Each structure stands twice: as C-alpha cells, then as structure tokens.
Amino acid sequence: MDAFLGVGLPARLFATPGIGNLLGAVRTDGMIRATPGSAFTREAGIPGRLVGDVRGMTYQNLTGTKRASTAYLPERPLPARLTALGLPSLVLFGGTHKRWPPSCVDEYRPVPGCRVEVLPGIGHTPMYEDPATTGPLLHDFAPGNGGG
Known part of the structure; x- marks a missing residue:
C-alpha cells in the first residue's frame, strides 16, 4: 500500500462523508462512469451493466467495499x-x-x-x-x- 498512487478527484469526493452521501443521492450514469477514471489510461467504454450494478449499491456498500479492500491489501x-x-x-x-x-x-x-x-x-x-x-x-x- 505504500506504493499506491491514489485515485482521482471524483472517487476522493465520493469517499468524503457528507459530500459523498450527497453525490450518491444525485449521481448520474455519467458520474458513475467518471468515478473510476483514474483506473483507465486509454479511452474505454464502461459497460451499462457495470453502471447498473454500481447504481444498485447503496452509498454505505460502495464505501464499505473500498474500506475493506484498503484493509485487505496491507494484511x-x-x-x-x-x-x-x-x-x-x-x-x-x-x-x-x-x-x-x-x-x-x-x-x-x-x-x-x-x-x-x-x-x-x-x-x-x-x-x-x-x-x-x-x-x-x-x-x-x-x-x-x-x-x-
């Protein structure tokens, strides 16, 4: 984890309590597609099914998944x-x-x-x-x- 370079601004904002809750309530498909932007180097289409799966997750589930992966890697x-x-x-x-x-x-x-x-x-x-x-x-x- 010491080498981790970080994620983009949309993902950081989404993980911020208060701001993230608000973004979660008003997020559009375009916002969902933009959030993993730091993961991509090339222009790549994010499948609608992936967007739908993310849309179906609660804010708590999304942020909990991130916290769990952040805890898992250094173990x-x-x-x-x-x-x-x-x-x-x-x-x-x-x-x-x-x-x-x-x-x-x-x-x-x-x-x-x-x-x-x-x-x-x-x-x-x-x-x-x-x-x-x-x-x-x-x-x-x-x-x-x-x-x-």
Missing part, C-alpha cells in the same frame, strides 16, 4: 498470497498504470509459477482498455489451453 501482500496458494498465476499489469507504479510488477516475478505480462499503454483495467490483447492472454493461460 498480506498479493505476491505472498499467490505464493501460498501454490497455483499457476497470471499477472496482467498495465505499463502506464495510474494507481500503482510500474516497479510494483517486480514483486510478482519471484512467485513460483507466476507469469507476468506488462501491457504497454494500459492502466488498471486491461480487460476494458484492450480486450483484444487481454482476451488471448487469459485464454492461453486457462487450463486446457496450455496454461494454468
């Missing part, structure tokens, strides 16, 4: 969790990630059985930003297709 680093599983792993890391510096990917390289792919020009959400690259990587990694 035990993700590379240590992967090592303990002892399973083949695939880490797709955006080379122009806005939330984590590119050097973070090096923490996954020592994990046994872990394949690390750095995707140039991609941010936090490769499946939305470049599905044409991400899809084949996931397909090839899946059991029965030569991976996993």
Whole structure:
C-alpha cells in the first residue's frame, strides 16, 4: 500500500462523508462512469451493466467495499498470497498504470509459477482498455489451453 498512487478527484469526493452521501443521492450514469477514471489510461467504454450494478449499491456498500479492500491489501501482500496458494498465476499489469507504479510488477516475478505480462499503454483495467490483447492472454493461460 505504500506504493499506491491514489485515485482521482471524483472517487476522493465520493469517499468524503457528507459530500459523498450527497453525490450518491444525485449521481448520474455519467458520474458513475467518471468515478473510476483514474483506473483507465486509454479511452474505454464502461459497460451499462457495470453502471447498473454500481447504481444498485447503496452509498454505505460502495464505501464499505473500498474500506475493506484498503484493509485487505496491507494484511498480506498479493505476491505472498499467490505464493501460498501454490497455483499457476497470471499477472496482467498495465505499463502506464495510474494507481500503482510500474516497479510494483517486480514483486510478482519471484512467485513460483507466476507469469507476468506488462501491457504497454494500459492502466488498471486491461480487460476494458484492450480486450483484444487481454482476451488471448487469459485464454492461453486457462487450463486446457496450455496454461494454468
């Protein structure tokens, strides 16, 4: 978590008590699409289903999810969790990630059985930003297709 670069202004405002409650009550689909903006490096369409799922969550559920993930990550680093599983792993890391510096990917390289792919020009959400690259990587990694 020490390397975390942060999130954009809409997400910070939404997490602010009072202001966030108000934003939650009046948020539009456009606001929901803008909130994860710091996750994207490329222009990427956020599917309507994802917007609908977020719209269906209460303010308390959304902020509680954020608090839970913020508490989860420092408990035990993700590379240590992967090592303990002892399973083949695939880490797709955006080379122009806005939330984590590119050097973070090096923490996954020592994990046994872990394949690390750095995707140039991609941010936090490769499946939305470049599905044409991400899809084949996931397909090839899946059991029965030569991976996993």
